[in-house]
Amino acid sequence: MDLNVDIFSVLDKGWALLTAGDSMAHFNTMTVSWGMMGTFWGKPAATVYVRDSRYTLEFMKDSQYFTLTMFDEDKKPDLGILGSKSGRDGNKIAETSLHAKKLEHGVGFEEAKVTLILKKIYMQRMDMNAMPKEILDQIYPNGDDHNMFIGEVVDIIRR
Numbered sequence: 517m518d519l520n521v522d523i524f525s526v527l528d529k530g531w532a533l534l535t536a537g538d539s540m541a542h543f544n545t546m547t548v549s550w551g552m553m554g555t556f557w558g559k560p561a562a563t564v565y566v567r568d569s570r571y572t573l574e575f576m577k578d579s580q581y582f583t584l585t586m587f588d589e590d591k592k593p594d595l596g597i598l599g600s601k602s603g604r605d606g607n608k609i610a611e612t613s614l615h616a617k618k619l620e621h622g623v624g625f626e627e628a629k630v631t632l633i634l635k636k637i638y639m640q641r642m643d644m645n646a647m648p649k650e651i652l653d654q655i656y657p658n659g660d661d662h663n664m665f666i667g668e669v670v671d672i673i674r675r
Contacts, residue, residue: 531599586631
């Protein structure tokens with residue numbers, strides 16, 4: 517598997533969609549801008565972080581697979597919508613120009629530039645007591661902690 521992206525900016529500046537669920541009728545997606553890619557336990561892997569308050573969290577906990585999807589720059593307004601609205605409140609994808617599609621393992625999007633298919637290999641609620649005070653004050657002033665998910669990259673789909 518080969519993925520030629522600037523791993524330091526692909527999420528931070530370009531954003532991506534994190535999607536989990538077991539069917540087209542039962543999934544949720546959210547925009548992410550924090551994450552890491554590399555090697556974990558000798559496997560190609562990606563790490564994503566999901567706040568306690570996010571609807572996607574329950575899907576991430578319940579799903580064996582999840583996807584991390586990157587798009588061309590012109591889709592960033594759609595990712596803005598998907599990052600600012602909750603799937604609890606309705607079909608937020610219908611408010612975008614994106615079209616979800618069933619994959620062998622998970623859900624992706626027809627307009628995707630790159631989709632990573634990830635098999636969940638580790639999850640952990642982050643220990644707020646292990647963080648520097650300045651990070652707690654800046655990122656978590658009201659709580660809403662993060663949960664970390666590490667997935668083995670089992671496939672990469674390119675447009």
